[in-house]
Amino acid sequence: MLKKIVLAFSIVAASASTTYADSVDIVPENLSDEEKLYGLSLFWKEVSYNFAFFDQVPDLDFDARYQEFIPRVLATENTYEYYRELKRLNALLQDGHTNIYYPKGMSAKYLDWPAVRLAEAGHQAIVTGVEKGLESVIPLGSVVVSVNGQDLQAYLKEQVMPYIASSTQHILWSIAVRDALGGKPDTMAEFSIETPDGKVKEVQVKRDARGREVEYTSIKQPASNGELFEFKWLESDIGYMALNGFHDRAIIDQFKSHYDEIVKSKGLIIDLRFNTGGSSAYAGEIISYLADRILQGSVWKTPKHIAAYKALGSFANQFEQFEKYRPYAEGTMWEFGEDPEDIVEPKSDSNHIVPTYVLIGRNTVSAAEDFLVYADSLEHFTTVGEPTYGSTGQPMFVDLPGGGTFRVCTKRDTFPDGREFVGYGIKPDILVESTLATLRSDKDEVLDRALNELRAKL
Incomplete structure (x- = not known):
């Protein structure tokens, strides 16, 4: 429960x-x-x-x-x-x-991008998709080496990264590369590329992709099927289950509707690579069917303010009896979660306990990371892929003049033993990094690695 x-x-x-x-x-x-x-x-x-x-x-x-x-x-x-x-x-x-x-709607007037898709690997920007007809000009797998005449990395650090809110460096680079060619609508994005055959060429492409249907020619990349939940058989005894979001309770119903089939597997692969979060309650409900023990979720704390104690703390240097209030004056006092025991109990004695490999990556975010916190003590679980997004919490939303908003993260989650993952990402047990070679291929290196490991274990 x-x-x-x-x-x-x-x-x-x-x-x-x-x-x-x-x-x-x-x-x-x-x-x-x-x-x-x-x-x-x-x-x-x-x-x-x-x-x-x-x-x-x-x-x-x-x-x-x-x-x-x-x-x-x-x-x-x-x-x-x-x-x-x-x-x-x-x-x-x-x-x-x-x-x-x-x-709402303001950025459309000021921001657009060319019909070119970029992905980051090793602080490089690799072309993974272009509008159909552009592939002869911008070959797939090309590497962007400069933008507006400036070296790519210097350009990103000076012109793009200063506007990106990111808890981790790997996500900062990923977002910066994705947004590298953005600019004023209907202007030309000017950049140079190194093609897969080693040629360097200058390219100009109009920023006009926003709001129109674009037919892309792309390198095949791992992706979700676009549905909230997916189950299929990779082999006769190995099942694949994708949990693509915890934002909709329907994922629990879909999981339960497939559970009789899931329990037939002798090995299971769970894909969280495209799960950007939602409710940790849904994550806990699903993992309760896959656990053989009580699981503890993240523990959390939030900044604590008491005005009178803050006032007393300001006198701590002068009066020893006020020392206990110093954290209030320095803004370092915390209130811990009312119920520190975020517990998930196994659903039943017939839970599905088999070797399970969990695919994770840059788009494993928030409540999907909470799923991994629950799973941390499960010996039959192994994570494969790249470090996760490294951001979760309870934000508060506030209005701004002109119609916009901002949010502030007020809650700090950690593993039960105090290990931090916000600001770092959760590291996989088996690291499979994105590289120029893997992005240029049409293989799913993370899934292949998990499948090979699972075959060997079975």
Whole structure:
């Protein structure tokens, strides 16, 4: 039985009912200085009181950076630039669950991209898809070596990464490469590539892919089937189960409807590589059918503020009796979860206990990571792939002037023994890294490795 239900939000923000968003039909071209300053100050205030990961950015003086951004936001000439500045400040927090969101529909006016898909491996940008007809100009498997005449890595660090909110370096690079060619709609993306046969060439492609149907020619990449749940047989005794999201309770019903077939397998592969999260309760419910012991989920804490104790703590240097209040004054006091025992009990004596390999990767996020926390003590589980996204928590949503919102991660989750995974990602038992060679192939190296390991075990 699941004794505690905690929501672990997907990296994709849920739609929020907000005062500004409801009252703004058209995004204003520019905001007043008062609105700009208010929005910046509101963000600074809520982050200062509620953010759960300041210790992971020890060199960040957030108060000083807030002051630095006052003239920056006041100098912006339109609402889009204003939100870009907020994104830049937000990115300094280095957290994937603390974000600035544009007003609905605003980015379409200012941002587009060419019909070219890029994927990251080893800090390189590899072309994995282009609009049909462009493949002779931009061969699949080419590597982008520069953008706007600047070396790719330098360009990403200076022009792209400063606006990305990410808890981990591997996800920062992944998102930066994905967004490397974005820019103003209907302008030309100018970049150079090295083709698979070693030739270097300059390329120009119009940024016009947003909002239109694009037929791509692509290198075949591992992907979900687009459904919430999938079960199939890889071999006569090896089953494959994809859990592609914990955002919809329907995944539990679909799992249960296939359970009689799942239990026929002598070995099982669970694919979490495309699960961007949702509710940890759904993760716990499913794993309760696959466990042979009681499982403990993540433990959590949240910043704690008591105004009077903060006042007393400010006198700790002068009066020893106030020393116990010092953490309140320094903002380092924590409130631990009301029920630290996030427990999942095995569903029944007939649970399915067979060698199980769990595929994980960069898009294993939030509640999908909570699934792995539950599974950590299961000896028949082995994880294969790349480190996970490394971000989960309980964000609070707040309105911003002009119709946008921001969210702040208020909850800090760890393994039961205190091991951190937010800011790092959960590392697999068997590492299978993306490389230039694997991206250029049409093979699913992670699935193949898991299947070979499972065959040997069986």
